[in-house]
Amino acid sequence: MTILERVLAGEILVADGAMGTMLMERGLPAGAPPESINRDRPDLLEEIARLYREAGADMVQTNTFGASPLKLALFGLENETETINRAAVRAARLGAVGAYVAGSCGPTGRLLEPYGDTDPGLVAEGFRRQIAALAAEGVDMIIVETMTDVHEACLAVRAAKEIAPDLPVAATMTFDPTPKGYFTIMGVSVPEAAGKLAEAGAEIVGSNCGNGTEKMIAIARDFRAATRLPLLFQANAGIPESSSGALVYPETPGFFGRQAEGLFDAGASIVGGCCGSTPAHIAALRRTADARRRNA
């Protein structure tokens, strides 16, 4: 069964947690492109995927958040788009045996015309190239994530549907609280995100990053009110606090796991973690999901 068929059948699933911090713990130098590791140290990616799988993740994401050629060009790596994307899929597959592998597509970091200087055609072309590589290596789905500009998110979703029409596509955006509700910094509301992403072809929508679990539950409720599509949420383990020089994410695994109740209650089908979450957080999510399953 595809991941989409399972969530449409009413199953609740667990996704993986943060990647960046896990890589840094393993010696990725600050400022190095996290994607160069795909080519140089796929064994680390495999290990991280295994840890999340062992913690109970049903789905793991590839380390390709910044692996669109436009973003890779910042490091002069655009010619390695295929190598970098394909290596990430292989590593995730080897590490997370039996889990769905989701090909991650993050923002290009460019601002689209007319308010920015980048031709949307160029962005679309970049996503097509990245997604073609992910699909060729056999991902189970595409996840377009951490988007703030719904136009850019839709370019990625459409690229996925063009290149790999059979792969389910999830799309998540990052919202901030404002006095008038949740909006992305680009001014996209939850209903607008849900509507436009669905129209572009996304089959699963939701939000990741930017917020801890409490605000994410509020965002989940807004999504549920706006759409009937299956929902996916990946909150941060809170907002980092400075603790004697070091940065600490305040939400403990136990708290994070309990908060997942609120996300599932709000209608989430898939819950995972974003910045600051660890395999322990994902294990706590797993316990919450299993308890709900038993009581269902």
Place this chain on the structure above:
Amino acid sequence: MEILEKIAEHLEQGDAERVLDLTRRALSEKLPPKTVLDDGLIAGMQVVGEKFKLHEIFLPDVLLAAKAMYAGMDVLKPHLEAGESSGLGKVVIGSVQGDLHDIGKNLVAIMLKGAGFEVIDLGHDVSPERFAETAEKEGASVVGMSALLTTTMANMKKTVDLLKSKGLGGRVAVIVGGAPVSEEFAREIGATAYAFDASSAVDRVKSLVRAGGAG
């Protein structure tokens, strides 16, 4: 003065073409260039900044308004006297070494320009040496640094220390910001100020410049 209000209004709407035309017209009507800058372009950007702060408008609106402001500035620049074009003071700004995130930093640069500062934007992945050398060479009164990663924040302290070792500690104020940065962190590394967002960055820079350097 009606034309100045129109400049401000069209700038708020992000209509670069109208702002360009109106700025030219204001000059041909012999309005002092400095007045056109202050009461037209900067006045318009001020409203944009306020509305952004209140979440009445979002980043695309600010970016379009900034494009309109730059269109007007390009017309005005040749007509401004040397002192007038650097306005309230010079600010050197950039994302710190190792950090490639620059949307937040760009927003701060836009808001500072919009408030009448001359902004020297060094882009992203800026080394402590480049921050310090540029501040020295340009006679900047403020250095603004942004970091989005907990791992690159440490480079902020290197810049602060380097400015001090160059003897610029008293003359150049340092303001820091970015998602993982806090007031407490700013104090710990010896920065002069911290700003939570772009609007508060402008307020803090204004007060730093009024106070005359790092204090």
